């Protein structure tokens with residue numbers, strides 16, 4: 001009996017997690033010479049193998065233009081997972097590499113031949129997961145070339161072919177629609193898995209558990225009790241060495257269109273009948289459709305865009321955005337955006353949803369805060385309740401994942417002074433289980449064929465519908481661009497956005 005067989009014979013030793021184990025198959029990575037492959041995908045594959053969630057009938061085939069032999073590729077993968085040990089070195093022995101132009105017919109012919117060899121050698125059963133881990137400009141040519149080579153459909157009646165695609169899914173509504181058409185020319189929507197790694201995070205999935213596994217939160221999760229919602233995605237880092245890339249993106253495309261819209265939809269959607277792909281994705285898209293589409297004229301009032309200037313980050317002097325490598329000295333790309341959104345449905349009518357995201361803010365934090373309404377009458381004297389604020393429920397997505405509830409409590413002593421206290425749940429303290437990395441979770445889901453945590457075409461397009469008028473407004477040179485010193489919580493205009501409604505940003 002081989003070690004893999006003995007582990008398969010013993011489910012406990014095999015570490016099977018609730019029966020979730022990948023079927024036989026090949027992960028074909030386009031862009032296999034790149035950063036995502038080395039930093040995220042291969043460590044995820046190695047970890048899945050370590051947890052015995054991959055069968056012995058699994059293999060990786062890398063595709064990229066860089067000339068490499070199979071052995072060069074394997075050495076690169078061993079280097080990419082320094083803690084992989086002998087088991088990883090053994091696994092990669094079966095991995096293959098195909099070098100060639102991404103959309104080239106000859107690349108696809110060679111890939112096809114290699115896949116047939118791998119099926120014969122490794123028993124991968126004709127199952128293929130194509131993963132586009134390369135630049136977005138080649139998504140369309142690769143999809144077309146896979147289609148032209150007949151690699152888009154299963155070669156056997158019981159095998160699968162799926163396509164995993166990384167953001168960005170377009171640059172605006174028109175290009176997203178164009179990309180979608182190109183994908184659908186070659187693949188059925190059920191074969192397409194669009195990744196937003198935020199959905200692979202335990203805490204994002206925990207929004208669903210909190211809301212739908214508990215009786216106490218859902219009844220107050222609406223306009224009658226919630227005053228407003230704040231979604232914050234803050235990064236302490238600047239653009240680092242990715243100034244050139246960031247110039248073509250900006251905070252709205254990089255964070256709001258995808259991560260923020262995903263978190264927003266999970267937080268505000270209606271309860272699905274079942275926690276499955278259709279149930280969840282139907283509700284997510286429904287609430288996205290209820291987000292009011294701004295007019296272009298409304299953008300300067302309800303959206304603030306800004307860029308960081310030189311300042312301090314964690315005690316170190318840092319340059320302004322326009323001084324970063326690869327950034328134009330007169331760049332108007334936003335590194336910060338704050339906005340007010342409205343959701344026109346029965347549950348959320350009249351509840352503003354404030355969103356902010358930025359680079360070079362004081363700390364790295366992603367959170368959703370539901371701020372509840374004030375009590376109708378405070379029966380305490382003013383000086384006794386000056387440190388009391390409305391209740392807030394905060395879902396901390398990263399770091400220090402957890403949930404906290406702010407409420408008022410009496411300060412011990414003779415007077416009746418009340419003050420805010422926090423009831424805090426922290427993942428790290430409550431559970432011994434280690435959460436899988438987001439890519440690990442999503443890669444396994446894609447291999448199993450569970451699209452629940454992947455983004456459906458209609459969700460992507462609806463998110464672009466929300467963001468598109470903002471891009472249109474910003475295309476005009478007249479739209480203001482605010483400034484904020486690095487290491488601060490953003491420009492004063494963002495504070496004014498809330499202040500004019502009698503609200504203020506939380507300090508996470």
Ligand SMILES: NC(=O)c1ccc[n+]([C@@H]2O[C@H](COP(=O)([O-])OP(=O)(O)OC[C@H]3O[C@@H](n4cnc5c(N)ncnc54)[C@H](OP(=O)(O)O)[C@@H]3O)[C@@H](O)[C@H]2O)c1
Pocket residue numbers: 031032033034035036037039040064065066132133134135136137138166167168
């Ligand atoms: N890196 C991350 O942490 C991360 C996180 C989230 C999403 N993503 C997304 O994942 C995808 C891959 O990201 P990545 O960081 O791995 O990208 P990358 O390292 O820049 O590119 C991956 C590979 O694509 C090929 N390539 C680069 N520029 C190309 C061009 N202009 N034309 C054709 N091929 C080109 C290169 O391989 P060859 O020259 O050998 O062909 C490169 O090794 C992107 O869509 C990105 O937005 C990345």
